[in-house]
Amino acid sequence: MLPPPGTPGTDLPVRAVLPALVEALTGAGSAVLVAPPGTGKTTLVPLALAAELPGRVLVAEPRRVATRAAARRMAALLGEPVGAAVGYSVRGDSRRSEHTRVEVVTTGLLVRRLQADPDLPGVSAVVLDECHERHLDTDLALAFGLDVRAHLRPDLRLLAMSATAQAGRLAELLGAGTPAPVVAATGRLYAVDPVWCPPDAPVAPPHGSRVDPRLLDAVAATTRRALAETAGDVLVFLPGAAEIVGVAGRLSGVDADVRPLHGRLPAADQDAALTPGPRRRVVLATDVAESSLTVPGVRAVVDAGLARVPRFDVARGLGALATVRVSRSSAVQRAGRAGREGPGRVYRLWSAAEHDRLPAHPEPEIAVADLTGLALELACWGAPDGAGLALPDPLPAAASAAARETLRELGAVDGAGRVTARGRALTAVGAPPRLARALVDGAPLVGRRRAAEVVALLSADVPTRSDDLVADWRSLRRAGGGPAGRWREEAARLARAVPPAPDTDLPDDVAAGLVVALAHPGWLARRRPGSERTYLLAAGTGAELAPGTALGGAPWLAVAAADRQPGRRDARVRQAVVVDEATAREVGGVTDEPEVTWRDGDVRASRVERIGAVVLAERPLPDPDPAALAAAVAEGLRREGLSLLRWTPAAVALRERLAAAHAGLGPPWPAVDDDALRTALADLPALSAARGRADLARIDVAAALRALLPWSLAGRLDELVPERVQVPTGSRLRVDYTDPAVPTLSVRVQEVFGWAAAPVVAGRPLRLQLLSPASRVVATTADLAGFWGTGYPAVRSELRGRYPRHAWPEDPATAAPTRRAR
Numbered sequence: 001m002l003p004p005p006g007t008p009g010t011d012l013p014v015r016a017v018l019p020a021l022v023e024a025l026t027g028a029g030s031a032v033l034v035a036p037p038g039t040g041k042t043t044l045v046p047l048a049l050a051a052e053l054p055g056r057v058l059v060a061e062p063r064r065v066a067t068r069a070a071a072r073r074m075a076a077l078l079g080e081p082v083g084a085a086v087g088y089s090v091r092g093d094s095r096r097s098e099h100t101r102v103e104v105v106t107t108g109l110l111v112r113r114l115q116a117d118p119d120l121p122g123v124s125a126v127v128l129d130e131c132h133e134r135h136l137d138t139d140l141a142l143a144f145g146l147d148v149r150a151h152l153r154p155d156l157r158l159l160a161m162s163a164t165a166q167a168g169r170l171a172e173l174l175g176a177g178t179p180a181p182v183v184a185a186t187g188r189l190y191a192v193d194p195v196w197c198p199p200d201a202p203v204a205p206p207h208g209s210r211v212d213p214r215l216l217d218a219v220a221a222t223t224r225r226a227l228a229e230t231a232g233d234v235l236v237f238l239p240g241a242a243e244i245v246g247v248a249g250r251l252s253g254v255d256a257d258v259r260p261l262h263g264r265l266p267a268a269d270q271d272a273a274l275t276p277g278p279r280r281r282v283v284l285a286t287d288v289a290e291s292s293l294t295v296p297g298v299r300a301v302v303d304a305g306l307a308r309v310p311r312f313d314v315a316r317g318l319g320a321l322a323t324v325r326v327s328r329s330s331a332v333q334r335a336g337r338a339g340r341e342g343p344g345r346v347y348r349l350w351s352a353a354e355h356d357r358l359p360a361h362p363e364p365e366i367a368v369a370d371l372t373g374l375a376l377e378l379a380c381w382g383a384p385d386g387a388g389l390a391l392p393d394p395l396p397a398a399a400s401a402a403a404r405e406t407l408r409e410l411g412a413v414d415g416a417g418r419v420t421a422r423g424r425a426l427t428a429v430g431a432p433p434r435l436a437r438a439l440v441d442g443a444p445l446v447g448r449r450r451a452a453e454v455v456a457l458l459s460a461d462v463p464t465r466s467d468d469l470v471a472d473w474r475s476l477r478r479a480g481g482g483p484a485g486r487w488r489e490e491a492a493r494l495a496r497a498v499p500p501a502p503d504t505d506l507p508d509d510v511a512a513g514l515v516v517a518l519a520h521p522g523w524l525a526r527r528r529p530g531s532e533r534t535y536l537l538a539a540g541t542g543a544e545l546a547p548g549t550a551l552g553g554a555p556w557l558a559v560a561a562a563d564r565q566p567g568r569r570d571a572r573v574r575q576a577v578v579v580d581e582a583t584a585r586e587v588g589g590v591t592d593e594p595e596v597t598w599r600d601g602d603v604r605a606s607r608v609e610r611i612g613a614v615v616l617a618e619r620p621l622p623d624p625d626p627a628a629l630a631a632a633v634a635e636g637l638r639r640e641g642l643s644l645l646r647w648t649p650a651a652v653a654l655r656e657r658l659a660a661a662h663a664g665l666g667p668p669w670p671a672v673d674d675d676a677l678r679t680a681l682a683d684l685p686a687l688s689a690a691r692g693r694a695d696l697a698r699i700d701v702a703a704a705l706r707a708l709l710p711w712s713l714a715g716r717l718d719e720l721v722p723e724r725v726q727v728p729t730g731s732r733l734r735v736d737y738t739d740p741a742v743p744t745l746s747v748r749v750q751e752v753f754g755w756a757a758a759p760v761v762a763g764r765p766l767r768l769q770l771l772s773p774a775s776r777v778v779a780t781t782a783d784l785a786g787f788w789g790t791g792y793p794a795v796r797s798e799l800r801g802r803y804p805r806h807a808w809p810e811d812p813a814t815a816a817p818t819r820r821a822r
Contacts, residue, residue: 264461
């Protein structure tokens, strides 16, 4: 099928390595091709494989726009229409026939086919393109393909193609014990000169999904500069559709056709961006044009230096798209788009010094995204948590545990993580698990058509105009073409995925609320008292509506989309439906259980009716479970500390002596730090009988501390760690145990005359803080004999003139101690 040499559009660098690649793949069964963008790997490699192998060649692309573009390009090289020898299939759209030898599909669709029939009948080779982008579906397709080769289809050829040189890990995964062969194609790119042009005005770094408008001003100005300084078309990289719209408005009046290019556009608009016209073009693209698409005619690239990536807040169950700095490898690929057809330029809106500080590579999606859909796919494959599969990276523990819990709540997996019949039904819908659940369970309640329409609206592929989902729904019903057309196609596809169910007579807002609440029961939200815009989600997170919203003041919301930006405590509601409490109760899963907790500084025992974190009603609980009471008291001690107990001076002193004993003598003398005491005191009858703060304050802490001592030590406490020590004058002075490591006795020098050494306390010599007659510290020592010989003479020389009526003998070790002046 590969056109002969000299055919226009086929004289590309990868052609030189095709014989070696086919030999490596047919010999080893799997291989890795490393080829930078623009070398022809996406179009020429599948045609070459189809010429050498029987059956069909499946080519998997990470994006739908790249899938259609690759199929059109290969069909054009063959001089045939799409759907003949070369076809494509994406969700909701397919052009193929019985004559198709090369079929380009999205990686998500490839996963679906592998799940439906792992044998892939009639397929001789699977080509995974752009593996370096590390999307979840790409990782899954690779792992499933390797499993099929190992256990079902050893004859299935598997080729991983990457635009970066990080091929070692791929080769290890694809090889059965020994790394798969790696074939590299050298890019034939023209020189691309970098132009460093950071914005003149200070620009705030991206925060969440927000991009400083001053950066968009700079992008537009730089694009005008590129049009003036270069020939050919200009490709501008921006993080998302909103920024594309913003820059397009700023380019009004330029002598060029401004074409947007992103995944939400209709196919016709995407084709327009990829097709040269009679006038110069400015193509405003997301990273969809970074590696998997060829935009002909480009001689200049303007790079804003940003990318939009998924982020999942595991603790709150909230996902968001975050705007981040682009990696160096992505920046290099973007720049390469200007050197396909001749020398070019890349205008980077950052400095050379900043470039060196960029991360080397983007994070793999498996490390930062919501893994619920991935976990369900793994369970359907029979490999919960990826056990036994060659995933490029292990699943992060916290995100994986959260995904398993969500799937258990949906009934999609059992306690061991194995898929259930319901889980397989949800997977067959071809939507994320939560949305699939909303469709499957919502269709009988509101009708199949309306349930499918709402779930299609919840899809990320349909842009929204406001935070009122019902208003957007009605607007799409009235509209035609564009986003409304894609929405209708998706709704029709979803409707075919579930059994027929007639529409009900429920109003639209009630129907929408039911479906949205089924998708996200944890996002049912009740308004906080005294506020018009702040809510508490059933999942426990606060949420806030935007100022001026029409939803403000509603007692209950079913939130359809929310995210939490870095540095913010509450989530921002992006789209929601007003619901009533009856709907929330029907879907949210009301519980009515006794709760004994430490709250507001004391034990609270009540019977609580709630939807998650939202309390509906609370009644006093007259006879709480003693074990629950003890747990609540322990929680109070953990939160507020041992200050809840009544610490008399005697109890404080005893604790200090016990701490000194543990520090100096070690076990079995008990530790009495806060953590140790909380654990040890919990088993004492006095504490376990406490029902609240007042009971804690009545506990005899000194008696409780003495109860911690083993019987064999209780009688030796005063001997080994005395409260007072008798000095040579007969005075009994209190020992200071404030620092348990260094028990200290403060005493006048004259009272310890005649002592050869300080006594041993808590296993070590007592430290003496020696005082003048005016009770000022003149020396500190635990080596009294050494002090008499070296330190005392200086003290005597300094103080005997000041205090002449006090004894200052020359030999204090043999002198008589005294309390009095002469």
